[in-house]
Structure formats: C-alpha cells, structure tokens
Amino acid sequence: MAVRVALDAVGGDHAPGVVVEGAIQALQQSEGDLEVLLVGPEKMVRAALAEHDHDGLALDVLDAPEVIGMAESPTTAVKNKTKSSIHVGIGAHKQGAADAFASAGNTGAVMAASLFILGRQTGVSRPALxxxxxxxxxxxxxxxxxxxxxxxxxxxxxxxxxxxxxxxxxxxxxxxxxxxxxxxxxxxxxxxxxxxxxxxxxxxxxxx
Incomplete structure (x- = not known):
C-alpha cells in the first residue's frame, strides 16, 4: 500500500525547483509504495514540474496560493495565512488526504500549524523536534x-x-x-x- 506524502513545494531554499526535483527522484527510486502531493501555488509548482519528465509518476498538485516566509512570525503567519502551503498541507493530513506532511520551510510555522490543526496527543504537554x-x-x-x-x-x-x-x-x-x-x-x-x-x-x- 502506497504512502501519500503532502510535500511543501515552496518551503526551503531554492524552492520550488529543488523540492520538485527531489520529489521526482524519490518517486523514481520508490517501488510503487510512494505518492507525492505537491502543495503550493499551482501555477508556480506546475511550471517547475514542466522542466522535468514525470509521466507515469504518482504525483499531484494541491493549490495553496499563499507562502509563509522564513522570517515571518510563526503564530501570526499561521493565523493570517490559512491558504499557505504549510496550513493547507497539514490540513490535507488532518482530513486524510495525505498520510504525512513534510516541509523544509519555516519550522516554527510548521509546529504552530500542527498544534492548531492536529492538536497534541493525550498526555503530551509540549511537542518536540x-x-x-x-x-x-x-x-x-x-x-x-x-x-x-x-x-x-x-x-x-x-x-x-x-x-x-x-x-x-x-x-x-x-x-x-x-x-x-x-x-x-x-x-x-x-x-x-x-x-x-x-x-x-x-x-x-x-x-x-
């Protein structure tokens, strides 16, 4: 059974190019047990995809028009940018559209959005990295x-x-x-x- 990962396509340095390239490489090396959902501004993500051969790969795009910058306040960004790649990607995991979410973007925003959208497991006082x-x-x-x-x-x-x-x-x-x-x-x-x-x-x- 394939694992479906929602991937922040606009998180981290040199995104979305390197993120898209990495996703394609991971899918090419997998044995059919991986699916990738690229989350980010659809036009931008599809433009990056157009630079690579990805026919036949288990790859899809989920539109998230807003981007949280690395220098932004995590709590403020998560509150105000509900259509960001981080917010939408974690929401997809919450709704069961993805088995996991990964991002190389604003770590604080990922943590804040996870707490806000997913919550904590019973008995856990604080999350940890x-x-x-x-x-x-x-x-x-x-x-x-x-x-x-x-x-x-x-x-x-x-x-x-x-x-x-x-x-x-x-x-x-x-x-x-x-x-x-x-x-x-x-x-x-x-x-x-x-x-x-x-x-x-x-x-x-x-x-x-």
Whole structure:
C-alpha cells in the first residue's frame, strides 16, 4: 500500500525547483509504495514540474496560493495565512488526504500549524523536534532540537519517552536506550532542570 506524502513545494531554499526535483527522484527510486502531493501555488509548482519528465509518476498538485516566509512570525503567519502551503498541507493530513506532511520551510510555522490543526496527543504537554546525529556505528536521535527554548524537567521526561517510542516504532530499534544530554555523567551534574529531569527519568518504568 502506497504512502501519500503532502510535500511543501515552496518551503526551503531554492524552492520550488529543488523540492520538485527531489520529489521526482524519490518517486523514481520508490517501488510503487510512494505518492507525492505537491502543495503550493499551482501555477508556480506546475511550471517547475514542466522542466522535468514525470509521466507515469504518482504525483499531484494541491493549490495553496499563499507562502509563509522564513522570517515571518510563526503564530501570526499561521493565523493570517490559512491558504499557505504549510496550513493547507497539514490540513490535507488532518482530513486524510495525505498520510504525512513534510516541509523544509519555516519550522516554527510548521509546529504552530500542527498544534492548531492536529492538536497534541493525550498526555503530551509540549511537542518536540527530533534530530539525527551521526555516531561511529549509525546515528542517534536528539530530542528536542529547537521547538522549545525553556523546558521544565517534566517536559524533558516526556521528550525521552517520545524519543524511545519513535526509535522503536518508526526506526524499528528494539530496546532503544535513552540518555540525558548534560555536562557530566554524575546525577548531581548540570543545572536544576537537568538534575530534576534525571530523577524523573530514573522513575519511569520501561525507559531504557
């Protein structure tokens, strides 16, 4: 069964050209298990598509006439630009027209729109952004990498749980371990939030 991804065609540097090109390459390399819905100003997106051979690919365009710039205030942009590629793309996911949404655009706007349109899962106080860090063997997930400026100990504990679930269920890493990024290994090291978070992590059942 193919996964349908709504892709922000006007997010990031050199869009929509590089985004369209990347989408086409991904579809060409897939084995029929991927569909791409390019979200953005239709005329602009179709002009970029016209520069490439995409016949027979599972590719469609969803018109979103507004664009949120990288320097715009996330909350203001999401509130005022309801026809932006980010807003429309996440809305398509909410409505079931896409299985996922991806954007290289304004991260804050993606986060704000996700909260506004999709909401939070029960029990989650704050969303978090994961990042992939290379290691000598493979890579690790670091969470959070920018969604929150000032996190409380309980937020860090939730991030740890979300990171473990993501590693196990999305990356299929059974028994994924969790570590607290701090200035030292000892429980007494770090600021008050880090020390309190260490205590909370030690009490969570099932956290490796």
């Amino acid at each position: 994961p990042g992939y860090f290379p290691t000598t063997k493979s890579y690790s997930i670091v969470i959070d990498v920018g969604a929150n400026v000032d996190s409380k100990p309980e937020h860090l504990a939730q991030f740890a749980q979300m990171g473990q679930v993501y590693a196990e269920r999305v990356l299929h890493r059974e028994g994924a371990t969790v570590g607290l990024l701090n200035v030292g290994e000892e429980p007494g090291k770090g600021n008050d939030a880090a020390k309190a978070a260490y205590g909370l992590l030690s009490e969570i059942d099932g956290l490796n």
